[in-house]
Amino acid sequence: MTRYEYKVLTPPVKGVKAPGRKTAEARHANAVELLLNEQAGAGWEYLRSDILPNSERQGLTSSQTVYRTVLVFRRPVGDVVGTVIAEAQAVAEATTPAEAKEAGSAESAPAPEDTPAPDTDPEDEPYKPE
Numbered sequence: 674m675t676r677y678e679y680k681v682l683t684p685p686v687k688g689v690k691a692p693g694r695k696t697a698e699a700r701h702a703n704a705v706e707l708l709l710n711e712q713a714g715a716g717w718e719y720l721r722s723d724i725l726p727n728s729e730r731q732g733l734t735s736s737q738t739v740y741r742t743v744l745v746f747r748r749p750v751g752d753v754v755g756t757v758i759a760e761a762q763a764v765a766e767a768t769t770p771a772e773a774k775e776a777g778s779a780e781s782a783p784a785p786e787d788t789p790a791p792d793t794d795p796e797d798e799p800y801k802p803e
Contacts, residue, residue: 674748674765674769676749676750677747677749677750678747678748678750679745679746679747679783680712680717680745680746680747681719681743681744681745681746682708682712682744682746683742683743683744684705684708684722684742684743684744685701685704685705685707686707687701687704688700688701688702688704689703689705690703691703692778694740695707702705708744709744713772716748717746717747717748718746718747719744719745719746720745721744721745722742722743722745723742723743723745724740724741724742724743724753725740725741725743726738726739726740726741727739727740727741750759777779
């Protein structure tokens with residue numbers, strides 16, 4: 674299962690001038706396009722836009738609900754557990770025991786002795802002066 678992290682941004686409210694973009698709608702579309710391409714360049718995948726309620730103060734004692742549009746992006750998180758599971762499934766799906774043995778020995782490498790076991794937190798260990 675792929676794990677994702679999400680980023681939520683407000684869409685641009687002002688258009689961006691560009692050659693051939695004369696109308697307000699075209700300039701606004703250009704601003705949205707630039708935002709989407711900027712986020713895609715940073716590894717974020719556009720997922721959807723949502724309209725969400727937001728309660729804001731109005732005056733001293735009252736509040737009103739304002740609906741805001743947001744753009745939702747996501748990108749996969751590097752998941753060590755998922756990688757290990759995928760490798761184990763690939764080994765298990767090998768057609769012959771010889772292939773499974775080769776795949777298991779080629780992908781597994783001994784862990785360095787300085788690194789803690791995956792189920793332990795290095796902050797939980799007592800201090801050891803070097």
